[in-house]
Amino acid sequence: MTTAFSQAAFSRAPRMPQLPTMPTGWPIGSYDTYEEAQRAVDHLADENFPVHDVTIVGVEPLLVERVSARLTWGKVLGSGAMSGAWFGLFVGLLLSLFTPGAGLLPIAIGLVSGVAFGMAFAAAGYAATRGRRDFVSHSQLVARRYDVLCQPRNAENGRELLAKFNMGSHATL
Incomplete structure (x- = not known):
């Protein structure tokens, strides 16, 4: 559900590209983790900075x-x-x-046949690998660093806000 307020807020923001495009803007900050970059952009939003001009870019992606x-x-x-x-x-x-009037018989038949078919399909899939993948893993896309870019019209202001934020956050660590 969209409200007049949310429509007005989004109408000022530039349209997101429909196809993959290279990011544009000037670097205003660089961070080792995505969490740090996200925290920096959150700080900009807290300072009423026009965050629709900001992009977080993962540099040197790794799988x-x-x-x-x-x-x-x-x-x-x-x-x-x-x-x-x-x-x-x-x-x-x-x-x-x-x-009507079937009782628990369909449930029992469904459960037993589901177990049998589930085991058969799992066994067939595992046998097809022929021992070449005997482990479970989870993939994740990460980057070596995360740059925060801003459109040139607000880049200098963004860079100053992040410099103050970074100085303050390192002093509290």
Whole structure:
């Protein structure tokens, strides 16, 4: 739901590009973590700075894959059984709701067949890897540094605000 206030606030902001484009603007700050860059932009917003002129850019992106666990047949089959059980339970509940006088039989059939199919599909997927990926991991896109850019019309003011903010935040650390 949009209000007149939110429409007015967004109408002043420049349109976001529809296709991927290179960022524009002058650097007004550079930070080691995204959290620090976000905190700097939040400070600019608190100071009533026109943040619609600001962009946070991750420089030198890296894809980091963090391995979280070893994958075994037991874990694969257990995970397949659990996901299949949830799906089978859902299908069984739907069948029991729309079949008058069916009782618990559709739920039990759905649960058992869901477990069986879940385990079968999980086993087939794991067997297809032929032991080349016996681990679970989570991927994350990170950057070496995060630059805060601002359009030239407000860059100098933004740079001064961030310099004061950075001096104040380092003094409290």
